[in-house]
Amino acid sequence: MIADTRTNAGVDDISVYRKLHMLADSPDRLVFAMSAGNLSITQAVLASLAEGLPSGDPDLPVRTVANAPSMFRVAQLVGEAVHEQRAVIAKALEESQLAPSASMLLGGRIGDGPLKLFRLYSEGNFIECQKEQPFLQIGEMKYGKPILDRALQYDTELSEAVKVGLISFDSTLRSNLAVGRPLDLVVIPADPQGHVVQRRIGVDDAYFNDLSARWSLMLNEARATIPDPPFMLG
């Protein structure tokens, strides 16, 4: 999962907010979420998840990411929080004729269960990442999608996939000022014993700067090797 950190309420109101969040990190579970859209909704979702959602029975504990029995149930829980918090805030914004939206990516594993990745919509419903389309995006998706469409398959090596994800972000960073470094990155291998990578990539990150410069150079070289259109030669 890779997220930028730029939030704006217009070009004259730009801030740095973390969009990649750890929801659980304990011996039996590791769950991360990324958010896009209305910041007041996504912050309220995180706060309500931290408090826990009502269990509906005073003898039972509140429902949290920490006690959900599976990733599917975590997605349902987060979806419920998104649905509720968005409804509250949409109601508050009704008079201003604003229809706020928020979306999330939710990924991780519970116990020995499989690693899962979900995309949650504003209404709280969600879809799961599948082999045929082995990536999900939220937020400013289009600038960076062509390289993902071309380069990512289900069996792409994880380090290659991270590289491709960073190339994709490089294109988005260049084309939209509302997307900016630092980037936050978390990599969870399929193997439960594998090494989890967490990293913040700032403006002085040597690897990202080298990747960006190389990619630019090679795109220029690639362009130069394509012949001019024959209908332009006359």
Place this chain on the structure above:
Amino acid sequence: MIADTRTNAGVDDISVYRKLHMLADSPDRLVFAMSAGNLSITQAVLASLAEGLPSGDPDLPVRTVANAPSMFRVAQLVGEAVHEQRAVIAKALEESQLAPSASMLLGGRIGDGPLKLFRLYSEGNFIECQKEQPFLQIGEMKYGKPILDRALQYDTELSEAVKVGLISFDSTLRSNLAVGRPLDLVVIPADPQGHVVQRRIGVDDAYFNDLSARWSLMLNEARATIPDPPFMLG
């Protein structure tokens, strides 16, 4: 100017419609327009321009692209048609809670005047292409914008610019099913004596297919030469 030809009213209602239109081709003027957005608006705009807009004086002829004295006045005329036709159709769609929009690119030359390119918005106002941002887009812009941002400068050779435009369309075609060949292309050189190119690029166009295959191959090669992230090597 390059336009695709795919129009849709939902994925189950896809048609081929020309989006690149010749508005004038006579010894003293050459004017083309491209349209995006609501097809009923853009067709009504073209029809009303063909009929001519009222001059407000029974002794004067209707106002047309053919008798406008400059490209700026052509842009004002087309903008007026967009504003009026959109207002009529927006009114008709009000009950269905639809807010239709349309945008256009307008380019060409009148007499010995300079070659001009404008982007018209739904409301009929417009901006002109300038040296600092030497291209304009309408419609499904984002997938194809990164390569334009990287590769186009004001002094880019015309044949190179056409090649880059086609590479940009190749990315958009791959990432959005709602964009499809044939593409329509017109190239007007700055030199009034230069050769104007008009071409339709179908699915069997050998140059485009070669460009697409080469670009794919070289992007793969370019990716392969970028080192894996050092934080993934552990």
